[in-house]
Amino acid sequence: MLQEQKIWQEIWQELGRHCKRLQKIPLAELYDSNPKRARDYRENCGELTFDYSRNLLDDDSRACLFKLVETINLPEKINAMMRGATVNYSEQQAALHTALRSKSKIPILSPIGQDERHLFAKVRRDCKNFTRAFNDGDIRNAQGMPLTHIVHVGVGGSEIGTRLLFDALKMQQRKIKKEATLSFISDLGGVQRKETLTRLNPSRCLFLLVSKSFRTEETLHNAKEIYRWMQKSLGTAAELERHFIAITAAPNLVRKADIGVKIPAEQILLIPESVGGRYSVWSAVSLSVQMMLGTNIFEQFLNGAEHADSHFIKRPLQHNIPVVMALLGIWYRNLCKHNSHAIIPYDHRLRRLPNFLQQLEMESGGKSRSEIGELLARKNSPLLWGAQGTNAQHSLFQWIHQAREKLTIDFFIAARGFDKKSHRKLSAHCLAQMETLMRGKNSETMQETRKETVLEKRIALHCKLEGNQASNLFIYRSLSPYNLGMILAFYEHKVFVQSLLWKINPFDQWGVEAGKKLAQDLAPMLEGKINPTTTSLRDSIELWQASGCKGKGKQKNR
DSSP, X not given: OHHHHHHHHHHHHHHHHHHHHHTTSOHHHHHHTOTTHHHHTEEEETTEEEEEEESSOOHHHHHHHHHHHHTTTHHHHHHHHHTTXXXXXXXXXXXOGGGGGOOOOSOXXXXXXXXXXXXXXXXXXXXXXXXXXXXXXXXXXXXXXXXXXXXXXXXXXXXXXXXHHHXXXXXXXXXXXXXXXXXXXXXXXXXXXXXXHHTSOGGGEEEEEEOSSSOOHHHHHHHHXXXXXXXXXXXXXXXXXXXXXXXXXXXHHHHHOSSSOOOOXXXXXXXXXXXXXXXXXXXXXXXXXXXXXXXXXXXXHHHHHHHHHHHHHHSOGGGOHHHHHHHXXXXXXXXXXXXXXXXXXXXXXXXXXXXXXXXXIIIHHOOSBOTTSOBOSSOOOOEEEEOOHHHHTTTTHHHHHHSOOOOEEEEEEESOOSSHHHHHHHHHHHHHHXXXXXXXXXXXXXXXXXXXXXOXXXXXXXXXXXXXXXXXXXXXSSOOHHHHHHHHHHHHHHHHHXXXXXXXOTTOOHHXXXXXXXXXXXXXXXXXXXXXXXXXXXXXXXXXXHHHTSSSSOOSOO
């Protein structure tokens, strides 16, 4: 053990020397000095290419990075996770999101040694059956009319991935039912719920209540208010339970939940306990998308993710996309001391990708303790943020180019678009930003760009771009369900590799739980039923009351 720790420290020290050396070399010079760099710093998987040639790395520093991952016996740990080992140490659970997309015949063992493949097969089978019933018009109201307005009610991991999936793929195929619609309700405040329900016919609505624990306050509160709306609109004799489906890992709590409606057992779909919320887009959580787009589209999405899983398991570390992604993150966060990472998709369909990856990476990597409870010696997950590329150019990129903050960026672009001329222009902007970020612009070049003969020196200096900003590019033939599945799975595996190197548990989220628990305790204080427990809570509540309840006259707009 002491020898292993010594080797580990020596690798980190060597990496530190490489980083110090490379920070003296302009990134463009590194790129231009190697004629084979574009080929050597690029990996492929199916129709997807990951280009990491614009990074502050050379062959020696990259080889040293791979030494890091070689010390953790990664292949064994991948197999352990996929076969059901307890990798979520704090909650004593497995992490089997990959089983939801796997066709492998390798046993998935429970803690007592039972093969659990049948459970994941049942999840897929139940989703197919509900999708078929919906599209055949067999899910009906009390009057025998098919339900057509799907409303997905969930929050966090029970909504973010599903919404990304629908936005990304809804142009792939015409809706199977022309009159079908899909809406989402996640916010607790009521505005989103009212906006959504106002435009729907209650007699044709089907509500999917999605909560792994079925204790999520936002989802249960919205469900209760939705039931009241349905009851007021249709009356108590309308057999309202027909309009609700529950998707959860706690079916026993569905019947006990105080939401008004009693959902029948045959209208409850399971989320496996071993699948975390931010890893659940592959599960029944995305039933609403399957109903709208069809099982075939969703199966292609799963197949793409399974292809990424196979790549992760079988490809050598030096050519393994998620391993490379993970090591780049370690390099910039721990050696180059960068604090943020941006996600910039030049693809309108991926506009929700930054939000999805925020939860995946920051909820998984935002930890301060190791898997055995020790305070971490190194920082882990950076701040992750971003926006759709076209919009980002007019908001974020001024800061990115000139604020003198070092960061890394992942760009996304399809080789093919719906409109060739427009897509060519979009692609030009994406590639131009990457090139400018790397090479920068001096004041003389900027003068030419602005078509001005003379600029005062003080003005010219404001036009200078330092460059030397690293970026990666995901380029794919088209945003097919298959390619989207690969992209999301690669990021899941990136997070897993980094968690092993940082020695953290990427599958729990105790930092989220504390605030949610306090909110439940605080609600009675806002109603005046109990006294605040701290002076700061008392002051905040008094401010809240004074701002809304004790103002001059009644507020007309709330």
